[in-house]
Amino acid sequence: MSDVLVRNSTLDLGDLTVRDVNRALKAAEDGAFTVTNPNGVHALACGLMQPISVTIKGHAGYYCAGMNQNADVLIEGNAGTGVAENMMSGRVRVTGDCSQSAAATAHGGLLVIEGDASARCGISLKGADIVVGGSVGHMSAFMAQAGRMVVLGDAGEALGDSIYEARLYVRGRVASLGADCIEKEMREEHIAEVKALLDQAGMDADPASFKRYGSARQLYTFKIDNIDAY
Amino acid sequence: MCGIVGLYLKTPKYEGDLGRLTAAMLHEMRERGPDSAGFAVYGAAEGATKLVLLATQGSADWADIAKRLSKATSIQAEAEPNDDHAVFRIDGDGATARRWLIDHVDGITVLSEGTTIEVFKGVGDPDLVAERFGLAARTGTHAIAHTRMATESAITTAGSHPFSTGADTCLVHNGSLSNHNRLRDVLRAHGESFQTENDSEVAAGYLAWRLRSGEGLEGALNGALKDLDGFYTFAIGTKDGFAVLRDPIACKPAVIAETDDWVAMSSEFRAIATLPGVNHAEIWEPAPAKIYSWSHAA
Numbered sequence: 001m002s003d004v005l006v007r008n009s010t011l012d013l014g015d016l017t018v019r020d021v022n023r024a025l026k027a028a029e030d031g032a033f034t035v036t037n038p039n040g041v042h043a044l045a046c047g048l049m050q051p052i053s054v055t056i057k058g059h060a061g062y063y064c065a066g067m068n069q070n071a072d073v074l075i076e077g078n079a080g081t082g083v084a085e086n087m088m089s090g091r092v093r094v095t096g097d098c099s100q101s102a103a104a105t106a107h108g109g110l111l112v113i114e115g116d117a118s119a120r121c122g123i124s125l126k127g128a129d130i131v132v133g134g135s136v137g138h139m140s141a142f143m144a145q146a147g148r149m150v151v152l153g154d155a156g157e158a159l160g161d162s163i164y165e166a167r168l169y170v171r172g173r174v175a176s177l178g179a180d181c182i183e184k185e186m187r188e189e190h191i192a193e194v195k196a197l198l199d200q201a202g203m204d205a206d207p208a209s210f211k212r213y214g215s216a217r218q219l220y221t222f223k224i225d226n227i228d229a230y
Numbered sequence: 231m232c233g234i235v236g237l238y239l240k241t242p243k244y245e246g247d248l249g250r251l252t253a254a255m256l257h258e259m260r261e262r263g264p265d266s267a268g269f270a271v272y273g274a275a276e277g278a279t280k281l282v283l284l285a286t287q288g289s290a291d292w293a294d295i296a297k298r299l300s301k302a303t304s305i306q307a308e309a310e311p312n313d314d315h316a317v318f319r320i321d322g323d324g325a326t327a328r329r330w331l332i333d334h335v336d337g338i339t340v341l342s343e344g345t346t347i348e349v350f351k352g353v354g355d356p357d358l359v360a361e362r363f364g365l366a367a368r369t370g371t372h373a374i375a376h377t378r379m380a381t382e383s384a385i386t387t388a389g390s391h392p393f394s395t396g397a398d399t400c401l402v403h404n405g406s407l408s409n410h411n412r413l414r415d416v417l418r419a420h421g422e423s424f425q426t427e428n429d430s431e432v433a434a435g436y437l438a439w440r441l442r443s444g445e446g447l448e449g450a451l452n453g454a455l456k457d458l459d460g461f462y463t464f465a466i467g468t469k470d471g472f473a474v475l476r477d478p479i480a481c482k483p484a485v486i487a488e489t490d491d492w493v494a495m496s497s498e499f500r501a502i503a504t505l506p507g508v509n510h511a512e513i514w515e516p517a518p519a520k521i522y523s524w525s526h527a528a
Contacts, residue, residue, distance in 0.1 A: 040500030059499050059513070078513060080499060081483060099483065099515055118515050119480050138480070138518065 233259025249368030263377025268351025344398030396438025405461035
């Protein structure tokens, strides 16, 4: 197929390869595109750098919308491991559930998951925002450095283990907190922060009903005495 | 990395298509395990107990082995060779025959024993293994298949999955166990026999031992959560049941889908995407350390 895509066209993975589709999407400078018959294929709509919008009609495989920059990707279905991993900016929305490591190492942008995310959601988060309508699995926000994660449901074991400066908001039950992660006071600015993120995600919940979790800053990295090691 | 697929039919609707559907699922998991593959199909029960044997060097004198088995144990066997495998239909106790064959015949391994299960495996492209043993044409109630990327032991036919160490029981594994050597010794002391150095065979042997001790599948898997150390996603078949279990860390992927007609499990959704009626399936990721099981019994 031609590398230049007709604006607002539909790309059918029943006929095209993933490489065809990704190449065409990357070449587009604007417009809205629909991808049909994804059937769980991997690395779909990855590395998009233009402000296009992409709707994926069905379930996506691993690393969908990875490294996203500027694009707006909607997955009408579930997403496999590593959706929006290392996202830089833009928006990714999943109407179903996500497998593990959603938005891993993401630097910017917004990931919205309407269903549940499984283990390690937001692992090593570096500045992106995540809003999850359902629950997140164990070890979520492990070593999260920056960014915000809002969970309307529950969180699994070891939330925020070894967390740095990311801010976590959970409305439901937290099975357990990871090492050095503690519950923190929910001040006015935090309620405003949750409200803004819920608004961006188009989700309805009382921002004051969330609890905030973050770093106690007691691990090795936070001890000034350890600077002598260098 | 390995690929797992399992298809358990809840109704007879697709029994005639079981092999074809399983082969299509297996095809999607080739990249996860390109070095070898295998499958277990649970077909209609015949009168006889069946043992599937593999000639580890490529060929064996099956008629002579059947004769020796009969002489030593009085169990009559009818051998049906199939490439480097043979299906032995016997008129006696399966466990006795299996044990005798393992202990007395060089150059073979017993891949399965039971009234409904048949296991076939081979090295090379999973599609070719499926083709060689006619997976697509097979019929039955449930099937489990595996594509292997070897890590803990060599790429050999005998080291391929599924592993079956008890009657009509088999297991496929994605992951690696860290306490399999000690556990193998413990299980040997309890009378289990092992035919490879493979860690997954120990998991299969563990389940077979627990089931033989009179526990149900759920009890056996609860024991596995306690006694097996390592990473695993397991799919397990029994004569009339199917189960899925992930370790508490749950690094190894799994997805389950269920309709009124079938339950399917795979490492990745793309294998399940091939099934009829998938658009109406309930789809979820199995939670860590939670036992999912289905059974025709009860």
